[in-house]
Amino acid sequence: MILLRLFFEFFKTGLFAIGGGLATLPFLREMSETTGWFTQTELLDMVAVSESTPGPIGVNMATYVGFTTAGIPGAVIATLGLITPSVIIVLIVAGFLKRFKDSKVVAAVFGGLRPASTALIAAVLLSLVVMNFWNQTLFDAQGLFAALKWKHLLLAGVIFAGTKVFKKWHPAIFLLAGAAAGIVFSL
Amino acid sequence: MNLYLDLFCTFARIGGLTFGGGYAMLPILEKEVVENKGWCSEEDLTDYYAIGQCTPGVIAVNTATFVGEKKAGKPGGIVATLGVVAPSLVIITVIAAFLRNFADNPYVIHAFSGIRVAVTVLVLNTVIKLLKSNVLKKGLPTLILFCLVLAASFFLGISSIALVVAAMIWGLFFGLAIHKKEVSA
Incomplete structure (x- = not known):
């Protein structure tokens, strides 16, 4: 029942890895230790490939691990496992936002959220500049x-x-x- | 074209053109979703991006779900998400099966070095645009908040989740205070 296990392991990763693709890395390291599906060295290769191919890094990692473990069905199942929790949570949050979009409290919260989000993107830009130049x-x-x-x-x-x-x-x-x-x- | 098919194809294109993290997706998203399709506004994207940082999962996936849901409800959210992961599934499977040394190929390394430079420029353009619409027009408290969050994130390395939550509380405090002033005036 490796496919079921794959789905469950990546569901867990998708549920607890907050804040972007590389946040999945600690979970994958743990997965390598507990399941023995792939070695730490293989994991490093997977990171390298995920970073040098198009597509979100976290999704690439899930596909790669899934394929290495159980072929094409493994790749599909691992990826679906990774995205299922976030799809459910985002759909709930989106519904909530729609219902309260005229509320003054929500408008005030977004008044703080937008400049902060812009600042977080600007911080990413600064690290890209340092990294590249x-x-x-x-x-x-x-x-x-x-x-x-x-x-x-x-x-x-x-x-x-x-x-x-x-x-x-x-x-x-x-x-x-x-x-x-x-x-x-x-x- | 059928709306669901359109959502799937558009997000598949976006997924296939995302090099790096979720931030690298923003310029492409802006072009495809805001400019070409008009599915949501630039402010919406900034909101989704911020919320996507504090909800579990990959940011690119969260943003796709948000946009799809806004355009076509829950099925739309699911279709857009499947679209954004489809290219990864195909490309990574091919590489894992046939091109084990892909990441060590000197051409690949040089090409990605150049792509990263282009991504930096595209993100710079996005930041300039967002600065104009979300920060510079919104008064002093907003500008101060922007500078504080930027410094806290870049120099102090404080986690995005903590900063987003703090900014929401700040917004609640200032937003409601300003509103009260308008009402009493």
Whole structure:
């Protein structure tokens, strides 16, 4: 009954992993220890693949673990297990919001929620900037000029200009351009 | 086109174009769902994103469920969610079955390095847009709240859930105080 077990294990992960794909990682580490379905090293490979393929990381991880454990049915069952709790909870929350959308209390709560949500996204942006354009090891050794990744910064400038000039273009075009530039200039 | 089919296909496209975490999905969501389809507003998306951070599960999935539910009720929420995970199922299964060394391939590594730069730029554009609509037009208390949450998250690493709950309490306090002032004036 490995499929049932897979569903249950990923249902648990989906229920308790709060705050994004990598929040599933501690649960998967535990799963590897208790079930022996995959090793810690395999788990690291799965993280690498999940991060370098399209799709939400948590979903990719579930599919990968499910496939490794029980083939294609395993991939489908693990993914369904992961998303079931959040679908149920979000549907309940959405219904609640609809019912109280004219309430002054709910409006006031959202007045605080929106700037905070914007700030959380801005914080993600700052960590993306550090991750993509800054080399801490080179900064410690050789200072500011060496630490900045100039090729990456230049590409970012070109793409930014592109998004301003071609406002109607689909974002996927810029992702594709980024991928092409990454290969051509060995970023 | 049938609405459910449209929801499924649109979210499958969004899932297939999400590189990285849920935040990487925002620019694509904005384009597809707000601009092209008009299924919800930018404010709605910000709300869903914030609530998605404090409800269990993957943020991308939570956001898909919210948008689908808003457009077509509970079945809509389920269909949109299945759409957003469909590309992962196909792509990951193919990679796990045939391309074990995928993540070590130098072309893949360089391509993703470039994609991450593009994602950063797209997220920057989203943040600028959200700043204009959610923060800059809303007065000083909102700006202060924005700066506090940004600093607490980026420099202090305080968890998103704690910050979202604190912001809701702040909003309740300021929002109702402002409302009271308007009523008595």
